[in-house]
Amino acid sequence: xxxxxxxxxxxxxxxxxxxxxxxxxxxxxxxxxxxxxxxxxxxxxxxxxxxxxxxxxxxxxxxxxxxxxxxxxxxxxxxxxxxxxxxxxxxxxxxxxxxxxxxxxxxxxxxxxxxxxxxxxxxxxxxxxxxxxxxxxxxxxxxxxxxxxxxxxxxxxxxxxxxxxxxxxxxxxxxxxxxxxxxxxxxxxxxxxxxxxxxxxxxxxxxxxxxxxxxxxxxxxxxxxxxxxxxxxxxxxxxxxxxxxxxxxxxxxxxxxxxxxxxxxxxxxxxxxxxxxxxxxxxxxxxxxxxxxxxxxxxxxxxxxxxxxxxxxxxxxxxxxxxxxxxxxxxxxxxxxxxxxxxxxxxxxxxxxxxxxxxxxxxxxxxxxxxxxxxxxxxxxxxxxxx
Numbered sequence: 001x002x003x004x005x006x007x008x009x010x011x012x013x014x015x016x017x018x019x020x021x022x023x024x025x026x027x028x029x030x031x032x033x034x035x036x037x038x039x040x041x042x043x044x045x046x047x048x049x050x051x052x053x054x055x056x057x058x059x060x061x062x063x064x065x066x067x068x069x070x071x072x073x074x075x076x077x078x079x080x081x082x083x084x085x086x087x088x089x090x091x092x093x094x095x096x097x098x099x100x101x102x103x104x105x106x107x108x109x110x111x112x113x114x115x116x117x118x119x120x121x122x123x124x125x126x127x128x129x130x131x132x133x134x135x136x137x138x139x140x141x142x143x144x145x146x147x148x149x150x151x152x153x154x155x156x157x158x159x160x161x162x163x164x165x166x167x168x169x170x171x172x173x174x175x176x177x178x179x180x181x182x183x184x185x186x187x188x189x190x191x192x193x194x195x196x197x198x199x200x201x202x203x204x205x206x207x208x209x210x211x212x213x214x215x216x217x218x219x220x221x222x223x224x225x226x227x228x229x230x231x232x233x234x235x236x237x238x239x240x241x242x243x244x245x246x247x248x249x250x251x252x253x254x255x256x257x258x259x260x261x262x263x264x265x266x267x268x269x270x271x272x273x274x275x276x277x278x279x280x281x282x283x284x285x286x287x288x289x290x291x292x293x294x295x296x297x298x299x300x301x302x303x304x305x306x307x308x309x310x311x312x313x314x315x316x317x318x319x320x321x322x323x324x325x326x327x328x329x330x331x332x333x334x335x336x337x338x339x340x341x342x343x344x345x346x347x348x349x350x351x352x353x354x355x356x357x358x359x360x361x362x363x364x365x366x367x368x369x370x371x372x373x374x375x376x377x378x379x380x381x382x383x384x385x386x387x
């Protein structure tokens with residue numbers, strides 16, 4: 001199957017700066033845009049003209065409500081991105097599913113499509129992604145690119161160097177999917193993609209220092225400084241197994257004691273309850289049991305809550321972020337043991353420390369797929385340099 005991507009000419013550095021500013025912060029008046037980018041009126045006109053002609057940007061009414069005849073001088077015509085001018089595919093590949101979304105240029109999800117994954121053979125996984133792309137391309141002919149998020153180490157936004165969830169090593173996933181779809185493809189670690197999406201379009205938009213902490217099948221951490229994600233080598237190599245939160249804490253099946261993984265991940269929490277009770281409960285059943293006062297569930301969730309509080313306090317003490325976003329499918333423990341988390345955070349911070357802005361969001365796999373689509377927007381359309 002081959003699809004044909006809607007495309008525009010590569011943007012110059014100046015055009016890219018304008019497009020990004022309007023995309024992330026718009027609509028913006030020309031005066032505001034020129035001030036933000038330190039451009040003269042003439043330079044701004046020169047840079048915006050091709051963006052308007054290509055259909056990427058559009059002039060919109062100023063929203064003042066004043067009759068045209070009552071305004072003095074040239075009418076204000078803010079610039080906005082034409083969000084529907086291009087669409088993007090984002091995929092999140094898990095151990096047993098492929099979750100897909102279609103987003104607009106502003107990362108709004110307009111369609112979802114999920115399919116089971118019955119094999120981890122790279123060629124067959126690429127076939128699955130290609131078939132899903134074909135189904136969605138029939139509905140969205142303006143598809144411009146594909147982003148794929150994978151748990152594990154990714155090189156050059158193209159090759160999955162290692163993915164313990166899929167059992168992969170050195171899989172050229174971008175090339176495999178490009179050959180089957182005819183669309184350009186970006187592959188990235190799923191947490192990194194999620195952080196980029198939140199930095200551009202979500203909880204971290206406009207912030208200088210921002211942290212994302214995710215808990216679910218694993219523990220993910222993303223740091224944003226100066227408005228840009230900070231890459232680091234350990235982020236996709238199971239670093240949280242070595243992030244010791246409680247040296248006397250529980251063991252994981254692979255032997256780590258008191259790490260962020262052993263305390264906070266859904267598989268570890270289920271393992272602890274199963275080892276103690278012989279019952280194989282879902283995460284939701286364990287949370288419900290803890291809320292009802294069931295002793296073993298309450299103990300395990302209480303330990304997890306204290307571990308999360310220590311982790312958040314450590315991050316706050318050293319990074320001093322303006323906001324921490326707690327996300328992932330495991331964040332439901334906040335609903336059950338949020339007071340324990342808060343008490344632990346306070347106990348591990350200076351009494352006069354500034355209040356900590358913590359936003360919590362139970363994210364599903366479509367949110368992770370959206371993050372992959374944002375990577376496609378950044379790299380394939382706007383030409384944002386690789387980090």
